[in-house]
Amino acid sequence: MKVEKISELTIDRLSIYLRCLELLSKEGVETISSQDLATRFNLNSAQIRKDLTQFGEFGVRGVGYAVVKLRDCLRAILGLEVSHNIGIIGAGNMGIALADYEGFTGSNFKAVALFDNDQEKIGRKTKLGIEIYDVKNLKDIIKEKFIDIIVLAVPASVIQLVLDQVVAAGIKGVLSFAPVQLQVPEDVTVKIVDLTISFHSLSHALINSGIRPNNRGVKADEEEKNLVVICKEQERSS
Amino acid sequence: MKVEKISELTIDRLSIYLRCLELLSKEGVETISSQDLATRFNLNSAQIRKDLTQFGEFGVRGVGYAVVKLRDCLRAILGLEVSHNIGIIGAGNMGIALADYEGFTGSNFKAVALFDNDQEKIGRKTKLGIEIYDVKNLKDIIKEKFIDIIVLAVPASVIQLVLDQVVAAGIKGVLSFAPVQLQVPEDVTVKIVDLTISFHSLSHALINSGIRPNNRGVKADEEEKNLVVICKEQERSS
DNA sequence: AATTGTGAATTCCTTCACAGCC
DNA sequence: GGCTGTGAAGGAATTCACAATT
Incomplete structure (x- = not known):
C-alpha cells in the first residue's frame, strides 16, 4: 500500500x-455521483474522485458512491468515530462564546471545560x-475530563x-485564535x-473593487495602479 | 504596467x-532584509521578495527594506489607510463576543453595530x-454608520x-462563520x-499521530492503513 | 450507458540561483 | 559585500480525458 503524504x-x-x-x-x-457532488460546490468532479481514491476505492463505476457508506468512511478518515472533548483556555467573550457554540451540537465535538487565571471567573459556569x-x-x-483538543x-x-503548559500536559491538537506564530514539538x-488575515483580505478586496467605505466610488481599474504609484512615490521620496 | 492577477x-x-x-x-x-523577515516566520526569503515586487519595488539592493516605508505600503495595498466599520448580524454569543473582540483595538477595524430579529435583544448594548x-x-x-463590512x-x-438582504443593502465584503456555501454576485x-473544517482537520491529525482521545495509544504507522481497510471492507460488504 | 479511477497535461505556487545594483 | 528583483527550475495541486468497469 502506498502511504503517500496526504495534503491538508x-x-x-x-x-x-x-x-x-x-x-x-x-x-x-x-x-x-462525483459530478453531482461537484456541482453542489464549485468543485471539479475529478478532484473529488482523486481526493477519495487516496483512501481507498469507495465508488462503483457506472453508478456512483453509496451515500451512507461514503459518509461513514469519511467519518472514519477524519477521526470522527470517537468523540472529542474540548477544553478552552481563556474565559473571555470569545472563550465563553465558543464554549456555548451551537455548531458543536449534533457533532461529536463537545466543549467540556473552560480555563482562566482570573480568580473572579473561576468556579462560574456558562x-x-x-x-x-x-x-x-x-x-x-x-x-479527568478526557480532553484531547485545546x-x-x-x-x-x-x-x-x-x-x-498545554503541550506539557500531553495535548496533541490545538486551535488558536491569536494571530501569532507558535512553537510546538513535531x-x-x-x-x-x-x-486579522480574513479582515485584511476583505479590506483588500474592497479597495480593489473600487468600493471605498462610505461609497465614495473610486474606479476599479485604476485602483491597484494608484496603490503602486503611491508606494513608488514613497520609495523615491525616502 | 502589468496587471497580473494577485493570488489570495x-x-x-x-x-x-x-x-x-x-x-x-x-x-x-x-x-x-527579506532573509531576516523570512527566518522570523517559516518562510522563504525569495517568496517575500516575489510577493512584494508584485506591487512595486520597495527594497534597496545591498540594504534591505525600510521598515516604516514598507509598513505604510502594505497598509495601503491592504486598504488599511481608511478605517472599516463592521456590522455584525446575529447577537448570539458569537456575535456579541466579536463585537467586543479585543483584536480590533489598535486596528482600524471597528465593530459599530449588532443586528438581530429577536425583540428581546433589540435596543440592548454590549x-x-x-x-x-x-x-x-x-x-x-x-x-448611517458607514458600515462597509458585515x-x-x-x-x-x-x-x-x-x-x-446584506447584498441588497450594497455591502461588498462579508465574513461568515457558518459552514455553508453561499451565493453572491461577482x-x-x-x-x-x-x-468545523478546523476541528475535523485536528481530529484527523490526532487519529494519524496515533493518539486516541483518552490516550489509548494506537500505533501511528498502522493507522491510515487500518482506516482504508475498514473502508474497503465496508465497500465489499455492501 | 454511465461513472469511476487514473496517467498525462496543465496550471499554479514555491524555491533556486544569479545578474544587477547600492 | 550584501541584498534585491527575477528568469528559470522544480514541485504541488488541479483539471483533462479516457480506459476500465459495472
Whole structure:
C-alpha cells in the first residue's frame, strides 16, 4: 500500500464532502455521483474522485458512491468515530462564546471545560453549564475530563506560555485564535484561525473593487495602479 | 504596467508581513532584509521578495527594506489607510463576543453595530457599548454608520436569506462563520471562517499521530492503513 | 450507458540561483 | 559585500480525458 503524504487541502475538502453527505443521507438519497457532488460546490468532479481514491476505492463505476457508506468512511478518515472533548483556555467573550457554540451540537465535538487565571471567573459556569477552572489545574482536568483538543482564546502576549503548559500536559491538537506564530514539538498539531488575515483580505478586496467605505466610488481599474504609484512615490521620496 | 492577477495566498502573506513590520517599527528597527523577515516566520526569503515586487519595488539592493516605508505600503495595498466599520448580524454569543473582540483595538477595524430579529435583544448594548439594532433597519443603519463590512454570525439555516438582504443593502465584503456555501454576485467578496473544517482537520491529525482521545495509544504507522481497510471492507460488504 | 479511477497535461505556487545594483 | 528583483527550475495541486468497469 502506498502511504503517500496526504495534503491538508485534501483533508479540508473531505470535511466539506462529509458535510454534504450528512445532508444527503438525511434526505434519504442513496447514491450520488462525483459530478453531482461537484456541482453542489464549485468543485471539479475529478478532484473529488482523486481526493477519495487516496483512501481507498469507495465508488462503483457506472453508478456512483453509496451515500451512507461514503459518509461513514469519511467519518472514519477524519477521526470522527470517537468523540472529542474540548477544553478552552481563556474565559473571555470569545472563550465563553465558543464554549456555548451551537455548531458543536449534533457533532461529536463537545466543549467540556473552560480555563482562566482570573480568580473572579473561576468556579462560574456558562449558560450551558460549562465550568471555568483554574488554569493551574489544567493537567488534572484534562485527564479527568478526557480532553484531547485545546482551544486557545487568550491574549497574544501570553499565548506561547500557555501553549507550553498545554503541550506539557500531553495535548496533541490545538486551535488558536491569536494571530501569532507558535512553537510546538513535531507531534503536536496547531491550527490557527486568524481573523486579522480574513479582515485584511476583505479590506483588500474592497479597495480593489473600487468600493471605498462610505461609497465614495473610486474606479476599479485604476485602483491597484494608484496603490503602486503611491508606494513608488514613497520609495523615491525616502 | 502589468496587471497580473494577485493570488489570495499572496494577500494573506502580506497581512503576516505587515504584522511583523508593525512590531519592528515599534521596536525602532529601521531596516530589515527579506532573509531576516523570512527566518522570523517559516518562510522563504525569495517568496517575500516575489510577493512584494508584485506591487512595486520597495527594497534597496545591498540594504534591505525600510521598515516604516514598507509598513505604510502594505497598509495601503491592504486598504488599511481608511478605517472599516463592521456590522455584525446575529447577537448570539458569537456575535456579541466579536463585537467586543479585543483584536480590533489598535486596528482600524471597528465593530459599530449588532443586528438581530429577536425583540428581546433589540435596543440592548454590549459591555463595550455596541447597540443591537433590528435587522429590519439594516440598510438604514449601514448608511448611517458607514458600515462597509458585515459579519454573519447567524444560524446556517437562515444565512443565505440574511446575506441576500446584506447584498441588497450594497455591502461588498462579508465574513461568515457558518459552514455553508453561499451565493453572491461577482462583485461581493465572502470569506468563510469554517470552524468545523478546523476541528475535523485536528481530529484527523490526532487519529494519524496515533493518539486516541483518552490516550489509548494506537500505533501511528498502522493507522491510515487500518482506516482504508475498514473502508474497503465496508465497500465489499455492501 | 454511465461513472469511476487514473496517467498525462496543465496550471499554479514555491524555491533556486544569479545578474544587477547600492 | 550584501541584498534585491527575477528568469528559470522544480514541485504541488488541479483539471483533462479516457480506459476500465459495472
